[in-house]
Amino acid sequence: MLAGRAAVALADLPRLDLTRRTFEETLRLYPSAYVVGRRALAADRLGGYRIGPGESVFMSSAITGRDRRYWDDPSTFDPDRFLPGRSAGRPAMACFPFGGGPRKCLGDTFATMELQVIGAMLARRFELELVSGQHLEVDPQLSLRPRHGVSIKVRRRDDLRLESTR
Numbered sequence: 190m191l192a193g194r195a196a197v198a199l200a201d202l203p204r205l206d207l208t209r210r211t212f213e214e215t216l217r218l219y220p221s222a223y224v225v226g227r228r229a230l231a232a233d234r235l236g237g238y239r240i241g242p243g244e245s246v247f248m249s250s251a252i253t254g255r256d257r258r259y260w261d262d263p264s265t266f267d268p269d270r271f272l273p274g275r276s277a278g279r280p281a282m283a284c285f286p287f288g289g290g291p292r293k294c295l296g297d298t299f300a301t302m303e304l305q306v307i308g309a310m311l312a313r314r315f316e317l318e319l320v321s322g323q324h325l326e327v328d329p330q331l332s333l334r335p336r337h338g339v340s341i342k343v344r345r346r347d348d349l350r351l352e353s354t355r
C-alpha cells in the first residue's frame with residue numbers, strides 16, 4: 190500500500206482502510222476509555238429506568254461493543270465487520286469508543302489518523318507475533334489496560350527495500 194516508501198503521506202490515508210478498520214475493531218473489543226458518564230439535567234426515563242434530576246448515568250462501549258444484537262460472533266477479531274456493506278443498519282452507537290453527542294472526543298479523527306500512520310509504518314517494517322501461552326487479562330483502571338502486559342515477538346522484514354522520503 191505504501192509502494193516501497195518508509196513513511197506515510199497524507200494522500201495514503203484514504204487507502205489505508207484496513208489499518209483504520211483494524212483500529213476500529215481493536216477499540217470495539219478494548220475501548221481504552223471504557224465508560225462515559227452524564228449527569229441528568231432533568232427527570233427522564235431511559236430503557237425502562239426512571240432517572241432523577243442530578244443523577245449520574247454511565248454507559249460503556251465495552252458492553253455495547255460485545256452485544257450480540259449488534260455484532261455477530263462478538264468475541265472474534267474481524268476488522269471487516271466495519272466494511273460499509275456490513276455496517277449498514279447497525280446503530281451508530283453500537284460501539285462508541287470516542288463517546289458521543291456534544292461532548293464527544295475532540296481528538297477522534299486525529300487519533301484515528303495517528304494510528305493509521307503508526308500502524309502502517311510499523312506493519313511495513315516489522316512482523317508482530319503474539320507470544321503464545323501467556324495469560325492475557327484486561328485491567329479496567331481509569332483506562333482499560335492489560336493487567337500483565339502483552340508479550341509480542343518483533344521481527345524485522347529484512348526483505349523490504351525501503352526508500353527514505355527525506
Ligand code: HEM
Pocket residue numbers: 220221222225226285286287288289290291292293294295296297299300
Ligand atoms: C485512542 C485515542 C482516544 C480515545 C479512545 C479517546 C476517547 C475519549 C472519550 C471516550 C471521551 C469522552 C467522550 C464523551 O464523554 O462522550 C474523550 C474526550 C475527549 N478527548 Fe479523547 N480519546 C482519544 C484521543 C484523543 C486525542 C488524541 C485528543 C486530542 C488531540 C483527545 C481529546 C479529547 C478531549 C478534549 C475530550 C473532552 C471533550 C469534551 O468534554 O467536550 N482525545 N476522549
